[in-house]
Amino acid sequence: MKSWLIASTLLCSSVSAWAKDTLVILSPHRKSIQEEYVPLFTEYYKKTFKTDVDVQWLDQGGTSDDVRFLRAKYANNKKSSGVDLFWGGGTATFMELQRDGFLDTYKLPAELKAQVPENTAGIPLYDKTHTWYASAMSSFGVFFNKKIMKMDGMPEPKTWQDLGSPVYKDNISLTDPRRSGSANTMNAIILQTMGWDKGWELLTAISGNARSFTHSSTDPIKAVVSGDVGLAMAIDFYALAKIGDLGPDNLGFVLPEGQSVLDPDPIAILKGAPNRKVAERFVQFVLSVDGQKLLLLPKGVPGGPKMSSLGRMAVNTKAYQETEGKRISPANPFTQKGFIMLDLERATKMQRVFNDLVGATLVDTHDDLKKAWKKIAKGKSVDPAKLAVFGKPALSEAEFMKLVDRWDDEVVRNQTINAWVGASRQKYKSLQ
Structure with missing residues (x-):
């Protein structure tokens, strides 16, 4: 016992x-x-x-x-x-x-x-x-390598529009939005803040400056850190984490004023x-x-x-x-002005079609797009008339929204994507 x-x-x-x-x-x-x-x-x-x-x-x-x-x-x-x-x-x-x-x-x-x-x-x-x-909270902006920018004589960016300047030709890395939610969000911000036509014009110009589209949203960050490219569109915490580790003298990150969302x-x-x-x-x-x-x-x-x-x-x-004076970034969302609200309901509704449209007209046709951009983007500026043709969207915003409710039909989807690819290739080749 x-x-x-x-x-x-x-x-x-x-x-x-x-x-x-x-x-x-x-x-x-x-x-x-x-x-x-x-x-x-x-x-x-x-x-x-x-x-x-x-x-x-x-x-x-x-x-x-x-x-x-x-x-x-x-x-x-x-x-x-x-x-x-x-x-x-x-x-x-x-x-x-x-x-x-x-x-x-x-x-x-x-x-x-x-x-x-x-x-x-x-x-x-x-x-x-x-x-x-x-x-x-997350926000989105431009991540850049300060040493590469200085070495190549490129100005540090301040806005999304800056990324469409020919001075950044072959110096931007982007992610395919069909693989990255943050890439989709940044594209949606540009469309929301600039409108359909001007937004597509800028997205096309930025794609012209892009060296490549990657499959992972971390790959452009790595490319900037290694110096393979000078800039990348980035979610803030990927960029700020690298700045925290490697120092603000080497790397920079900017939130475009009036075009930055908080998520x-x-x-x-x-x-x-x-x-x-x-x-x-x-x-x-x-x-x-x-x-x-x-x-x-x-x-x-x-x-x-x-x-x-x-x-x-x-x-x-x-x-x-x-943490005042000790933070990686001095940004404070409770005191800083200039943030906007992203229309989440609309962005979510249009996400699948939007990503396929970007994929068909900017990513899958990127070789032809870059050849056309090289032809029209000489020096530090682009002829506005040629830029308008180059960046004209494949369809109007009203036509796009009609497709949203039909996108589950695989026949409609595949036929439409093929048509977008064909029309985009033809457009870019006409400018070469």
């Missing part, structure tokens, strides 16, 4: 020693986010709640893949997906998840809520139903989260001053990331106050 009691006591002690809380996160975030946040959270958790936490990080390959994974989970069990949190992917994704009923309500503690405003520049930082909260990057607790209390604690940690400093500070600075700079805009106003 006594030996059984001793064995039982030892067993209970062993179980207690190994007992820990669990958190399951589904996220398309890049590995550097995971490498910085998970260790710091586990350290904070042990110190604050006197127990260990096991953070399980799931990623199916990207935002769309993660959403499909989640849908499949809820299809099998409508009450719970077995996942606690969905983190990252842009506002449109969370609007969709909220409409589908996959997100649960959670209200922040009063002290933390006071540090995270309801909106900035008119852009909501959390949903009115309290089902998601912005954990960071919140939310976090949300999922319906039926099996570890609800731990999930709440993680949301609070991510939005706290300490959690937000990881986004703003360069690596190696006290309070900043340890392995790599993250280079993102934070949502906690107190974090900005405590």
